[in-house]
Amino acid sequence: xxxxxxxxxxxxxxxxxxxxxxGAYRVFGETxxxxxxxxxxVVEGVSTIQYPEEKTPVYPRFRGRHKLHKFExxxxxxxxxxSLCAAACPADCIxxxxxxxxxxxxxxxxxxxxxxxxxxxxxxxxxxxxxVACPFDAITMGHDYEMSDYTRxxxxxxxxxxxxxxxxxxxxxxxxx
Amino acid sequence: MTILxxxxxxxxxxxxxxxxxxxxxxxxxxxxxxxxxERKLLGRFQGRYGxxxxxxxxxxxxxxxxxxxxxxxxxxxTTSVAYIFxxxxxxxxxxxxxxxxxxxxGNVQHIFGxxxxxxxxxxxxxxxxxxxxxxxxxxxxxxxxxxxxxxYSFLGAMRGAAQLISYEVSQGLALVxxxxxxxxxxxxxxxxxxxxxxxxxxxxxxxxxxxxxxxAETNRPPFDLVEADAELVGGYFTEYGGTAFVAxxxxxxxxxxxxxxxxxxxxxxxxxxxxxxxxxxxxxPIVVLAKMFIFLTFFIWIRATLPRLRYDQLMSFGxxxxxxxxxxxxxxxxxxxx
Numbered sequence: 001x002x003x004x005x006x007x008x009x010x011x012x013x014x015x016x017x018x019x020x021x022x023g024a025y026r027v028f029g030e031t032x033x034x035x036x037x038x039x040x041x042v043v044e045g046v047s048t049i050q051y052p053e054e055k056t057p058v059y060p061r062f063r064g065r066h067k068l069h070k071f072e073x074x075x076x077x078x079x080x081x082x083s084l085c086a087a088a089c090p091a092d093c094i095x096x097x098x099x100x101x102x103x104x105x106x107x108x109x110x111x112x113x114x115x116x117x118x119x120x121x122x123x124x125x126x127x128x129x130x131x132v133a134c135p136f137d138a139i140t141m142g143h144d145y146e147m148s149d150y151t152r153x154x155x156x157x158x159x160x161x162x163x164x165x166x167x168x169x170x171x172x173x174x175x176x177x
Numbered sequence: 178m179t180i181l182x183x184x185x186x187x188x189x190x191x192x193x194x195x196x197x198x199x200x201x202x203x204x205x206x207x208x209x210x211x212x213x214x215e216r217k218l219l220g221r222f223q224g225r226y227g228x229x230x231x232x233x234x235x236x237x238x239x240x241x242x243x244x245x246x247x248x249x250x251x252x253x254x255t256t257s258v259a260y261i262f263x264x265x266x267x268x269x270x271x272x273x274x275x276x277x278x279x280x281x282x283g284n285v286q287h288i289f290g291x292x293x294x295x296x297x298x299x300x301x302x303x304x305x306x307x308x309x310x311x312x313x314x315x316x317x318x319x320x321x322x323x324x325x326x327x328x329y330s331f332l333g334a335m336r337g338a339a340q341l342i343s344y345e346v347s348q349g350l351a352l353v354x355x356x357x358x359x360x361x362x363x364x365x366x367x368x369x370x371x372x373x374x375x376x377x378x379x380x381x382x383x384x385x386x387x388x389x390x391x392x393a394e395t396n397r398p399p400f401d402l403v404e405a406d407a408e409l410v411g412g413y414f415t416e417y418g419g420t421a422f423v424a425x426x427x428x429x430x431x432x433x434x435x436x437x438x439x440x441x442x443x444x445x446x447x448x449x450x451x452x453x454x455x456x457x458x459x460x461x462p463i464v465v466l467a468k469m470f471i472f473l474t475f476f477i478w479i480r481a482t483l484p485r486l487r488y489d490q491l492m493s494f495g496x497x498x499x500x501x502x503x504x505x506x507x508x509x510x511x512x513x514x515x
Contacts (some may be wrong), residue, residue: 027498034482042221050226 057173063126063141064170066119068162071109077163078138079117080110088133093123110136117159122152143170192293197278200297204277208430209239215477222481249419256326257416265324266417266424269317272310273431279307280438281365283448283461295448295461296365303364304352307439308345311394315341317428318396318403322413333412336488337403340393343495344400348390350503354383354510355443364439368447375446382506384444386499391436393495396429397476399483402491437472441465 049056058064069078081098097116107113131140139162146169149155188196213228213236220227229235253262278297285294300306315338322334356362358379359370367376377384393400404412414425441447445468448461456464486494 031483035478038222038478038482041224044224046221046224046226048225 055169055171057171058143058145059173062143062145062170063128065121065142065144065147066124066130066157066162067140067142068117068159069138069140070163074109076106077108077113078136079114079134080108080136080138081112081114081117082135084133084135085130085139088129090127090129091123091125093120094118094130095120114159117162119157119162120155121147121157122155143172145170188291188293192291196293197297200277200282201274204274204431204434205427207434208427209243211430211434211473212239212426214473215480218474218477219481222478243423246419246423251419251421254326254416258324258326261320261324262416263421265317265321266421266428267317268320269314269428270424270431272314272317273428273435275310276307276435277431277438279303279364280435280465281368281442281447282465284365284369284458286458286461294365295458299363299365302362303367304349304356304362304439304443307435308349311341311345314428314432317425318413321417321425325413325416327416329410329415330413333403333405333409333415336405336409337396337413340396340400340402340491340495343492344390344393344499347386347495347499347503348394350500350507351383351387351390352443354380354507357507357510357514364442365447368442368449371446371449375444375449375451377444380444380506380510382502383510384440386503386506387444388440389499390503391440392476392479393491395432395436395476397433398480399486400491401485402488405485407485433473433476434469437469437476438465440472441468 070076071078081096083096083098086092086094086096095116095118096114098112099115101107101111101113126141128141144167147155216238217227217229217235227235228238231237231241253259279300281294281296281299283295285292287293318337318341319334322330322332322337325331355367355376358376359367361367361370392398396403402412404414406412409415414422417425442465447468448464450456450464
């Protein structure tokens with residue numbers, strides 16, 4: 001008694017049909033179909049983005065280079081030098097040295113301020129934990145991702161560089177884009 | 178005594194020289210344009226721009242590359258045979274350029290009070306001359322690959338030899354159909370015989386066979402097994418660099434131009450225009466160049482479309498399909514005409 005695989009076994013044809021008409025179709029018909037396919041790519045146009053000249057817009061949640069913030073009304077720095085960001089940083093790339101605010105020399109809104117605030121961007125992994133850890137929203141992730149430089153020491157960003165209004169080099173994706 | 182073929186030679190010697198220099202200069206000015214055109218069009222077929230950084234729209238790219246190649250060190254592998262290694266690219270480019278002399282760019286014109294044929298030479302054995310030099314050009318590939326003393330070059334050269342021999346037969350037989358219909362072997366004669374209808378209509382099968390065989394003869398995709406970069410690195414010119422490589426590259430593109438010219442002449446009525454339009458004589462070369470340009474575009478389109486054949490597929494296609502078809506086409510033509 002032969003084995004019956006049943007109706008749900010699909011027979012797979014592994015070779016093309018051998019008759020002459022099928023052969024002629026494979027030679028000419030399929031070639032023409034291929035020519036049409038490649039021609040449609042020409043009609044469709046180019047999908048390259050010419051990077052340095054045109055850039056892909058980033059999403060609002062994109063995590064690029066960090067920014068430090070000031071209060072808009074008083075001009076005081078939001079950072080109070082608590083070092084929570086440095087503690088949260090898995091790559092250990094943030095260095096904060098805090099100092100006391102004095103009444104005649106106020107820099108931040110709190111008791112203390114960050115005398116030194118450095119981020120080593122050659123070590124940063126752009127995880128955004130610093131942004132999450134900050135109790136005052138003093139540090140946020142910006143949209144800039146073009147940070148290449150010639151030396152490693154140039155990639156250590158100081159407080160002044162992080163506080164400065166960054167060059168808007170990256171287009172932001174608009175709603176629904 | 179007529180052992181040599183008749184050359185329809187009626188111009189003064191200086192016109193012959195001017196003509197040959199002019200054809201050579203025009204084609205070698207066109208070569209870089211074809212190279213950049215191919216690369217840009219190939220890019221479009223693949224949804225990208227192609228080279229667009231050097232000069233306006235990247236048009237200076239071939240110039241930059243030629244400068245790069247020309248300044249490279251000319252070296253050869255220790256296993257290579259020096260003098261053959263140097264001669265082979267020269268053979269390749271010489272035979273390719275010789276083919277240009279045969280392509281008729283226009284009818285006989287009256288310029289400077291003399292009769293000038295707008296072609297290099299008009300020999301009474303036109304297609305045979307082309308095939309003879311195609312046969313020699315295969316020495317360029319063969320010797321180059323063999324003298325390199327490397328396995329990849331050797332394999333590429335061997336494949337090239339087998340491929341060129343197999344497809345030359347079908348190409349020749351496809352052309353014989355036209356020769357029988359036109360009753361002449363002179364290429365200008367074949368064009369003049371097409372005044373009523375271009376041979377693409379009565380000789381459609383011959384045209385298709387000739388075109389497919391031409392792809393193989395010029396080592397263009399899908400028959401580029403000779404260089405097959407995926408498996409043979411670079412095929413017969415793996416070991417070549419610098420100017421010798423450029424010689425091979427130019428030989429390949431010149432072969433493309435010559436083949437386009439022959440197809441235009443033999444099947445598309447050369448300088449003749451359709452619908453009974455008879456433009457003045459100076460338009461003839463432009464018409465021929467335009468028709469050749471269409472074929473070059475088609476060459477590139479095919480390159481963007483079809484994948485490379487396997488070696489056994491190439492051989493069985495050449496000998497089992499193309500050759501019988503070409504023979505059948507020849508027999509049918511002979512019966513109808515005769």
